[in-house]
Amino acid sequence: MSHSTMAELRRALDGRWAEVRDTVRTELATSEWATPTEPLPITDYRERTTGQLLRLMHLPWTKAGFSDEPGTPGDIGASLTMFEMLGHVDLSLFVKVGVQVGLFGGAVAGLGTQRHHDEYLEKIAAGELLGCFAMTEVGGGSDVANLETTATYDSDTDEIVVHTPSPSAVKDYIGNAAKDGTMAAVFAQLIVDGTSHGVHCVLVPVRAADGTAMPGVTIGDCGAKIGLPGVDNGELSFDQVRVPRDNLLDRFGQITAPDPAKGTSAYTSGIESDSRRFFSMLGTLVRGRVSVGGSAGAATRNALTLAIRYATRRDQFSRPDLGDGLGSGIRLLEYSTHRRRLLIPLARSYALALATNALVADVHDKQVGSGEADADETAVRRLEERAASLKVANTDHASRTIQACREACGGAGYMWENRFGALRSDVDVFTTFEGDNTVLLQLVAKGLLTQYKDAFESFDTRAMIGFAARNVFESAVERAFGGSIVQRLIAGAPGRDADNALEDRGGQLAIFEDREEHTVATLAARMRSRSSDEDADPAEVLSAVQPHMLAAAWAHIDRLLLEAFAEVAEGCEDEEARTLLCTVCDLFVYSTVEANAAWFLEHGRISAAQSKAVSARVD
Amino acid sequence: MSHSTMAELRRALDGRWAEVRDTVRTELATSEWATPTEPLPITDYRERTTGQLLRLMHLPWTKAGFSDEPGTPGDIGASLTMFEMLGHVDLSLFVKVGVQVGLFGGAVAGLGTQRHHDEYLEKIAAGELLGCFAMTEVGGGSDVANLETTATYDSDTDEIVVHTPSPSAVKDYIGNAAKDGTMAAVFAQLIVDGTSHGVHCVLVPVRAADGTAMPGVTIGDCGAKIGLPGVDNGELSFDQVRVPRDNLLDRFGQITAPDPAKGTSAYTSGIESDSRRFFSMLGTLVRGRVSVGGSAGAATRNALTLAIRYATRRDQFSRPDLGDGLGSGIRLLEYSTHRRRLLIPLARSYALALATNALVADVHDKQVGSGEADADETAVRRLEERAASLKVANTDHASRTIQACREACGGAGYMWENRFGALRSDVDVFTTFEGDNTVLLQLVAKGLLTQYKDAFESFDTRAMIGFAARNVFESAVERAFGGSIVQRLIAGAPGRDADNALEDRGGQLAIFEDREEHTVATLAARMRSRSSDEDADPAEVLSAVQPHMLAAAWAHIDRLLLEAFAEVAEGCEDEEARTLLCTVCDLFVYSTVEANAAWFLEHGRISAAQSKAVSARVD
Ligand SMILES: Cc1cc2nc3c(=O)[nH]c(=O)nc-3n(C[C@H](O)[C@H](O)[C@H](O)COP(=O)(O)OP(=O)(O)OC[C@H]3O[C@@H](n4cnc5c(N)ncnc54)[C@H](O)[C@@H]3O)c2cc1C
Ligand SMILES: Cc1cc2nc3c(=O)[nH]c(=O)nc-3n(C[C@H](O)[C@H](O)[C@H](O)COP(=O)(O)OP(=O)(O)OC[C@H]3O[C@@H](n4cnc5c(N)ncnc54)[C@H](O)[C@@H]3O)c2cc1C
Structure with missing residues (x-):
């Protein structure tokens, strides 16, 4: 492969913040940073990760990435890319930094x-103030809107009283x-004047x-x-x-200073509905979801590299x-089953x-560009759905592929030093935290259903069912990651049949x-027919x-992935690089059709012969 | 559920060696035996497992199970059942006992x-002589027939010289x-007189x-x-x-005593072909494969019990x-996605x-009944293929289901104390050892191809391809686990269409x-058409x-499973128990058809409408 082809491939895959990638690749490449090849006792590992966190926050070059300089949004794309790259280093470190920053x-x-930014952001970025994000409760889990902890405003002392009313309200799993x-x-739940x-x-x-x-606080491990x-x-x-x-x-809801005359205070907010306000708050946290997906992707590529190298x-x-007595060895990658096990996931x-790169650029442009993250509610919602889609995907x-990589390396894959154990055990929980995957897929599906009804109420199940029941759904997919190249390709496509x-x-x-x-x-x-019964x-x-x-939701995800892939692959200027990426893109398409062949067959989208031909092509 | 229904269910599921199950359930139920709920450092865990092994070998009731009394085959079914039950206790212990016994x-x-039996078996069963099974080599892995270690007979001293000729011949992963x-x-490789x-x-x-x-032996960790x-x-x-x-x-190949006159010795064997002899040897080791499958099944049922209880x-x-302000909580098991995640694997x-029970009974009857394990080569081969099938299945x-159970318990599933971590990490390698699954599936497929050609040579790839090329395959499946009930059901079946x-x-x-x-x-x-070219x-x-x-191979496995399930479910005498088992059996059938819907549709076995109906039934 020529030097320019290599460069073009790298450019295509690294995306806009390639420089950040290179810095992390150089600066954190030592074993001092990487996941240890022997299991460490948990106290030692915690010590190590805390040390790494603090060192990282003091490195001059991390500033660009993590900057939360008061008042400026910072270089969000660089920050997200740096988080993703930590997935190549060590996932405990990624999570530790993720929680803190x-x-x-x-x-x-x-x-x-402003006053919070002034007081805290610099200390947070310097690692002088280490903090937690305490949302999940024992009883609540995924149902965060209904959590039980109370924050009651006491106007007499101008204080807020934070309280855990029951054992199920204990904050759990908090990093x-x-x-x-x-x-x-x-x-x-914020309570002001009894409301x-x-x-x-x-x-x-x-x-x-x-x-x-602190007094009144109970901490468990x-x-x-x-x-x-x-x-x-x-x-x-x-x-x-x-x-x-x-x-x-x-930012989204304020308590005004007590009125010295009347001795009362008041709650104010620019957003009237409690649930809509809460979802606006969650919207500002979308970056966490983006990085969890990104770093899981990075960890998976590590595992694939190891397993393919072995093969x-x-x-x-x-x-x-x-007959010549010279039977030669067969390389693992010569086995078609082995190729299937590794190259389809690849x-x-x-x-x-590529889709994650596109998402990072989108988030960056929206959040840096508009200044106000919530400028256009619908656009923010779409971005959240895409972040959720890619987090799940x-x-x-990651979980499935790292496991497949371990198995593809046989006994060697089972040895701790070969890293699959740590990769898989660490990444395992990524399907659960920052939004459980099964719950997020439903969020994505709801978004798809309400694509043309930009009201936050539609997050509510009943309203959403009602909406689906009333409207004959007229779909026109929004091309998320496809730019002009994808437009042109679709326009020039032969008929579906x-x-x-x-x-x-x-x-x-x-x-x-x-x-x-x-x-x-x-x-x-289906929703329409199911809910036509009043008593349903x-x-x-x-x-x-x-x-x-x-x-x-999965159909949506696969479409997003293909768009992003096609846009980059077909847009490559170097011909060799384009051919290579297009071949991989074809494999992605054929293996995706094969994995969903039952649907395509059931719905007459492909014939039995076509379906078999697809499998043959995957081989 | 009535008492008699419960009893009947338990009888149906426990199989012939129910007593052994009960004993293990009672005797090893304490935390002293169970996998610890905190991770132990590896040296402590090794100590613990060695101690458990020795204690187990000294318990009076284990004798029946592990008996390898010289000259008698022992109660093989009881032994296999005991091994399976260890999968409910701790998988390190299972493997440790599995290696030893x-x-x-x-x-x-x-x-x-005889002389080996007399000298060693009692000591082995008493844990006085602890041993290893050293087959796998660094370079060889699954290709055991071509391992490199040599055992050269030296007639001068009447000794055998065991030697590792190269780094790739080092025995690896040996328990x-x-x-x-x-x-x-x-x-x-045994070399006598240069051959x-x-x-x-x-x-x-x-x-x-x-x-x-010992001198000349190098041991690594x-x-x-x-x-x-x-x-x-x-x-x-x-x-x-x-x-x-x-x-x-x-037993399968002997070196005769040196002839004092000529100073030479000779190798003798009742089986002429080297490869056939080796496969006969492997045949006697079939029980290992049965227990690995069985204990993985037991571990999986543990995980399912935990996750379903949580749900x-x-x-x-x-x-x-x-509108009444009283929205009540939704139980996880009320979600159809959650039911799918847990009840399909269940x-x-x-x-x-049930198929494992049937296999254990088969092995017992064949090995105890005939005395000579290799009496009927074809029957032995079939048994091996079934053992391989169920080991893989x-x-x-186990790997997929324990993972699904972890995820179904959300954050709680990720806590070490809740056991999914140990279960999954331990069981992970079961797909690799005692025959790598991908390799075993090919063995099963070869067996299916040569079902009517009972020659051991057919294990050889080239011969097998040749065979497939010559013969138009006339299939008539052999009903492995189906008895009279399955016969009757098939006879009374409506036409396929x-x-x-x-x-x-x-x-x-x-x-x-x-x-x-x-x-x-x-x-x-396919093989025929591919290999018609001489130079292929x-x-x-x-x-x-x-x-x-x-x-x-997978189609074969699913058929074996259904046979075993149908035989037991339809044969239940208690009506309530039968109805319950039949419902579960239906779920197994529908979910299996759904998982393979693409095949059924491609081959016109079901219509699109039927396929959708199957999914609806699974829901
Ligand atoms: C290592 C770790 C670190 C964490 N760090 C933090 C942190 O720093 N801060 C924080 O606030 N939280 C944190 N969490 C909590 C995490 O976000 C929650 O575990 C997660 O939101 C899931 O909640 P849950 O565990 O209660 O599971 P549940 O919500 O109870 O879900 C259990 C199962 O039920 C399924 N399920 C739930 N609802 C539905 C539905 N409607 N339909 C179908 N299926 C459903 C889920 O798919 C899941 O399989 C962390 C968790 C872990 C394990
Ligand atoms: C914890 C542990 C305990 C063990 N205990 C023992 C023991 O006590 N005694 C002992 O002798 N051995 C033992 N083993 C070794 C074990 O049996 C081997 O690891 C196993 O046979 C696989 O061999 P391998 O690791 O060399 O993998 P390989 O055979 O190199 O396989 C690597 C990968 O290639 C694939 N592959 C290989 N051949 C083919 C093919 N023809 N077609 C398609 N794909 C193929 C496999 O599916 C696998 O994914 C143990 C291993 C482990 C990990």
């Missing part, structure tokens, strides 16, 4: 106002809580300088987990803990001796990496779009259509 | 003769080698009483692995290590408030458990048989049809 820092930056965090961004205004975030000091818990040994997850509960009113992160070097069995990894792929539709990139794009449109339309129709229990309607919601 | 003891019992084993059953006679097994002392390596921390895997290599001629386990107790989100676990299911075929148990059986027959026949046809490289032919071989 992305979640805790992100809450202060995104939910707080940075067991050992390091001195402050927590606590999500709680609840839904979930808000309050800063609560949880640990004194000497490491002991989650102890050993399946992976992420460097992250100190813990429990937090609050017994009437008082903090100043100023500790409310009040190109190891022989297993000999070519049957052809093709999808390419698609995911990346993390699901043309024999060669599957071989033409435009035809492939049309077929993937069609699958999404059809699946979403059917979902809407919405929970039952929802449960009945759930598998179809998941199917619609 | 099943592999090392099994080699002495199955490959040795019991790093810490405990004092003797190893070493597999090596190699293929792989044989020789007993070699590897460690002195004080724990140091594999160190930390992904799981199985209680098992001390290590490397063994030999530098011209001499052992007496008597140490050859010589019946945890609420997530509330039923949309119907149905397959039932099928696997059980272990593949009947609308209700899928709802009728006999029809289901016929459909599963048809899938197997068709897949195998197509595989044979057999390795390429093989690689080209590999995915089809795997498909054929």
